[in-house]
Amino acid sequence: MKLTIIRLQQFSLQDHSDLQKIWPQADTHALERQLDGQHQLYAALFNERLLAAVQVVITGNEGRLSQLMVREVTRRRGVGLYLLEDTLAQNPHITRWQVANDADDSAEAIAAFMQAAGFQFDAELQHYIHQQSK
Numbered sequence: 001m002k003l004t005i006i007r008l009q010q011f012s013l014q015d016h017s018d019l020q021k022i023w024p025q026a027d028t029h030a031l032e033r034q035l036d037g038q039h040q041l042y043a044a045l046f047n048e049r050l051l052a053a054v055q056v057v058i059t060g061n062e063g064r065l066s067q068l069m070v071r072e073v074t075r076r077r078g079v080g081l082y083l084l085e086d087t088l089a090q091n092p093h094i095t096r097w098q099v100a101n102d103a104d105d106s107a108e109a110i111a112a113f114m115q116a117a118g119f120q121f122d123a124e125l126q127h128y129i130h131q132q133s134k
């Protein structure tokens with residue numbers, strides 16, 4: 001089965017269980033209630049299971065990504081990069097993306113990952129930024 005990136009709006013029981021594995025501290029029911037046009041959630045689906053997810057807040061032409069997380073057993077297989085790239089591709093009207101600095105991994109690992117995804121570190125904002133070329 002193919003890896004696909006989906007926008008989740010209502011969670012199935014399986015989604016709750018998978019998201020709990022991705023974000024063990026999260027209250028997935030509260031998260032689900034927050035979702036609307038501005039507050040979105042994208043996840044990587046493979047074999048009917050969610051392997052990774054990211055939260056997105058859209059404000060006008062700006063998008064802010066947070067809690068990007070790939071399940072540990074699935075890391076370094078391109079899932080994180082695909083999730084990030086496809087989330088951007090599904091929101092073509094967004095001209096500026098920002099990634100919140102809430103990393104678990106080492107700074108070097110995040111820097112390498114964000115560079116692979118085409119983001120640049122803004123030292124003033126202490127955030128990674130991606131400007132979409134039109």
Ligand SMILES: CC(C)(COP(=O)(O)OP(=O)(O)OC[C@H]1O[C@@H](n2cnc3c(N)ncnc32)[C@H](O)[C@@H]1OP(=O)(O)O)[C@@H](O)C(=O)NCCC(=O)NCCS
Pocket residue numbers: 067068069070071074075076077078079080081082099100101102103104105108109110112113114116
């Ligand atoms: C950071 C994270 C999202 C990366 O996801 P992933 O699916 O493992 O990454 P990918 O396989 O898509 O990696 C793409 C590229 O990023 C770079 N990269 C990713 N993880 C890396 C690591 N640990 N060390 C060095 N480079 C890394 C590599 O260039 C990699 O390409 P390669 O494997 O061909 O060398 C994942 O490790 C994770 O969930 N970490 C914990 C949460 C976290 O820190 N989130 C980041 C918030 S900003």
